[in-house]
Amino acid sequence: MAAHTASPLAPDWLQVPEDGNALDPVIFSSGVSRHDDGQLAVQGIPASQLAADYGTPLLVVDEDDFRARARSFRDAFDAAFEDLCGGVDVYYAGKSFLVTPVARWIAEEGLCLDTASGGELAVALRAGVDPARIGLHGNNKSDGELRRALEVGVGRIVVDSLDELTRLAELAQEAGLTAPVMLRLTPGVHAHTHEFIATAHEDQKFGLSMADSSFTEGQDPDLSADAQRMDGPIPGKSPAAQAVAQALAAPSIELRGLHCHIGSQIFEADGFALAAERLLTFLAAIRQDHGVELEELDLGGGHGIAYTSADEPRAPEQIATALAAVVRAVCERLQMRCPRISIEPGRAISGPAGLSLYTVGVRKTVAVDHADGTFPRRYVAVDGGMSDNPRPVLYDADYTAVLASRTTEATPVLSRVVGKHCESGDIVVRDAYLPEDLQRGDLLAVPATGAYCHALSSNYNLLTRPAVVAVKDGVSRLIIRRETEDDLFARETE
Ligand SMILES: Cc1ncc(COP(=O)(O)O)c(C=O)c1O
Numbered sequence: 001m002a003a004h005t006a007s008p009l010a011p012d013w014l015q016v017p018e019d020g021n022a023l024d025p026v027i028f029s030s031g032v033s034r035h036d037d038g039q040l041a042v043q044g045i046p047a048s049q050l051a052a053d054y055g056t057p058l059l060v061v062d063e064d065d066f067r068a069r070a071r072s073f074r075d076a077f078d079a080a081f082e083d084l085c086g087g088v089d090v091y092y093a094g095k096s097f098l099v100t101p102v103a104r105w106i107a108e109e110g111l112c113l114d115t116a117s118g119g120e121l122a123v124a125l126r127a128g129v130d131p132a133r134i135g136l137h138g139n140n141k142s143d144g145e146l147r148r149a150l151e152v153g154v155g156r157i158v159v160d161s162l163d164e165l166t167r168l169a170e171l172a173q174e175a176g177l178t179a180p181v182m183l184r185l186t187p188g189v190h191a192h193t194h195e196f197i198a199t200a201h202e203d204q205k206f207g208l209s210m211a212d213s214s215f216t217e218g219q220d221p222d223l224s225a226d227a228q229r230m231d232g233p234i235p236g237k238s239p240a241a242q243a244v245a246q247a248l249a250a251p252s253i254e255l256r257g258l259h260c261h262i263g264s265q266i267f268e269a270d271g272f273a274l275a276a277e278r279l280l281t282f283l284a285a286i287r288q289d290h291g292v293e294l295e296e297l298d299l300g301g302g303h304g305i306a307y308t309s310a311d312e313p314r315a316p317e318q319i320a321t322a323l324a325a326v327v328r329a330v331c332e333r334l335q336m337r338c339p340r341i342s343i344e345p346g347r348a349i350s351g352p353a354g355l356s357l358y359t360v361g362v363r364k365t366v367a368v369d370h371a372d373g374t375f376p377r378r379y380v381a382v383d384g385g386m387s388d389n390p391r392p393v394l395y396d397a398d399y400t401a402v403l404a405s406r407t408t409e410a411t412p413v414l415s416r417v418v419g420k421h422c423e424s425g426d427i428v429v430r431d432a433y434l435p436e437d438l439q440r441g442d443l444l445a446v447p448a449t450g451a452y453c454h455a456l457s458s459n460y461n462l463l464t465r466p467a468v469v470a471v472k473d474g475v476s477r478l479i480i481r482r483e484t485e486d487d488l489f490a491r492e493t494e
């Protein structure tokens with residue numbers, strides 16, 4: 001490859017690759033390599049073969065890698081917590097990527113399943129997941145969703161508000177059932193991540209606040225009155241404390257424990273540690289106030305993965321060991337028995353296992369002004385975009401891309417991979433060095449697209465959603481077919 005220098009337009013973290021054909025093993029799934037003919041291959045199947053068999057854009061899921069990551073969370077947490085609480089229940093967060101086969105993989109690997117809606121619950125049930133190993137989440141569950149969860153006997157309903165707790169108690173009573181409940185609390189932790197995926201600070205929609213709910217007198221009496229009507233917080237007492245008292249008093253509620261989730265794509269250990277400490281302290285206060293030792297504590301998901309070389313994810317063993325040390329220390333200090341711990345990783349299992357294949361179309365290069373002069377930026381348009389991966393638009397998420405259908409010695413040039421939608425923000429990869437000789441028809445691979453891409457996909461501009469292919473033991477199979485034009489018309493009534 002020719003000598004080259006960094007573009008002043010590139011972000012600091014982006015290195016000019018010494019070998020533009022190399023595949024970073026931290027970012028790509030374990031089954032991805034260069035085939036003998038130079039093509040990127042998933043478990044030995046060349047990219048051009050996958051594209052010919054299934055078309056592009058295509059989401060390729062390395063099933064063996066997915067399963068291995070699921071097992072590694074289960075094993076690492078079991079090992080770290082074995083002597084503390086006998087092991088950990090790992091609830092895979094289905095919101096990151098859930099289709100019926102995936103729910104089966106999860107059950108086969110011995111994990112539980114976290115669902116976030118009636119739809120996700122339906123997929124879990126269709127896959128034959130034992131309802132006792134399913135959890136139901138949601139900040140605004142409908143009565144129908146709660147009823148179904150009760151009727152099928154899910155193992156836990158994670159209650160998000162006082163309003164929901166009241167409704168669930170009534171629904172369970174009507175049905176002559178007892179609802180197994182975890183209360184989702186917001187421990188006031190500010191996680192280091194994008195604002196839209198941080199979920200444990202006070203000023204957002206999720207969970208029961210652990211802070212007392214008094215408003216400053218005279219500031220907004222209407223808000224106070226309104227808040228009281230909506231979910232009944234008692235000034236001077238936190239909604240979390242009220243929920244515990246209410247749940248313990250309700251005969252149709254079995255309060256199993258507490259839950260928190262501080263946010264998503266988080267690398268630092270400190271936020272998780274602080275949340276664990278706050279919830280354990282709260283459990284000790286419940287023991288003090290009510291004489292009850294709750295059985296379970298769910299510490300949520302949110303473990304970050306590598307999308308680019310700038311990201312340094314922690315291995316499940318590191319995450320588990322660090323968390324176990326905190327839990328052990330706090331339990332010792334508070335002289336309490338360690339509750340049964342559970343976690344809810346989604347992205348860290350499904351994300352790295354997925355890879356998107358796109359076909360290159362239009363290329364153009366523009367001159368961009370910069371403090372040091374005017375420099376070229378090449379735009380490379382592909383056949384998908386924000387409809388199959390809206391994460392760059394939603395969260396300014398960075399990805400990387402490599403030429404997948406061949407190798408080349410051409411000079412890497414700063415490129416922006418964009419989609420085919422009518423939005424200038426329709427970016428797939430904001431900055432990547434890609435070979436100068438990219439041609440129409442070349443295949444690009446974008447790694448780490450297994451989480452929150454298919455799940456967030458849309459039909460914007462009436463693009464049809466891509467197919468999803470699973471590769472296991474060197475064999476590919478279609479698990480979601482590509483949408484067709486007929487699918488676009490299927491729900492029209494005239
Ligand atoms: C309650 C809850 N649990 C688990 C997850 C999974 O998060 P992640 O995919 O980042 O592990 C989420 C999503 O952020 C969530 O909201």
Ligand SMILES: N[C@@H](CCCC[NH3+])C(=O)O
Pocket residue numbers: 095197264265391395451452456
């Ligand atoms: N959709 C977000 C994560 C949200 C997690 C759900 N609580 C993302 O792609 O990063």
